[in-house]
Amino acid sequence: MKEIEGATKAKNEWWEWIKALAIAILLAFVIRSLLFAPFVVDGASMMPTLHDRERVIVTKLIYFVKEPSPGDIIVFHATADRDYIKRVIGVGGDIVEVRGDQLYINQEPVDEPYLHEYKQQAEQEGYFLTGDFGPIEIPEGELFVMGDNRLNSKDSRMIGTVSLKSVVGRADVIFWPLNQFRFPK
Structure with missing residues (x-):
């Protein structure tokens, strides 16, 4: 039972990291395309x-x-x-x-x-x-x-x-x- 809970907890943690990364990428895209951009x-x-x-x-x-x-x-x-x-x-x-x-x-x-x-x-x-x-x-x-x-x-x-x-x-x-x-x- 503890093994199943541990596997579920690890899976949930990975899912949270993936969601956070996706949100960060989406925010970066919106900021870059609509608000600010670097220029050399x-x-x-x-x-x-x-x-x-x-x-x-x-x-x-x-x-x-x-x-x-x-x-x-x-x-x-x-x-x-x-x-x-x-x-x-x-x-x-x-x-x-x-x-x-x-x-x-x-x-x-x-x-x-x-x-x-x-x-x-x-x-x-x-x-x-x-x-x-x-x-x-x-x-x-x-x-x-x-x-x-x-x-x-x-x-x-x-x-x-x-x-x-x-x-x-x-x-x-x-x-x-x-x-x-x-x-x-």
């Missing part, structure tokens, strides 16, 4: 804000609640097999233009504090960080994005506007390397 920065297009090989947490759920805003750093599907990370410059209905290294949205100058260091260096060396372009009117349902490293970024200046439907989420936390943990602005 590939290249220097977002320097000085983000550096090559840094790892960020992308919040996916945020854009179910609201649309991206200028200044947000987003991850989007650039091609079927490649995601990009860039900064939102303008949204549908905005008119984007750069003249003399100054960004204008709807003919209003925009301060880009994340570029101050690069702009000072470009000015000292006698070149513009961002070449003149525009005006470009952004269609509704689209975003105009650029990398912070304007001289080394494949962005809306080359690939065109980005559909809201292709946005994966917003980069909210840099978590690796650990000594560089921060929240990008």
Whole structure:
């Protein structure tokens, strides 16, 4: 009788472990597919804000609640097999233009504090960080994005506007390397 009770107890314990593991896998899948995802920065297009090989947490759920805003750093599907990370410059209905290294949205100058260091260096060396372009009117349902490293970024200046439907989420936390943990602005 004790042998049967012991076998039943061991069987129940295994069943509990299997259920706990299944729940953990299901929760991980839901969190990864609906809420958050890791992303590895590939290249220097977002320097000085983000550096090559840094790892960020992308919040996916945020854009179910609201649309991206200028200044947000987003991850989007650039091609079927490649995601990009860039900064939102303008949204549908905005008119984007750069003249003399100054960004204008709807003919209003925009301060880009994340570029101050690069702009000072470009000015000292006698070149513009961002070449003149525009005006470009952004269609509704689209975003105009650029990398912070304007001289080394494949962005809306080359690939065109980005559909809201292709946005994966917003980069909210840099978590690796650990000594560089921060929240990008």
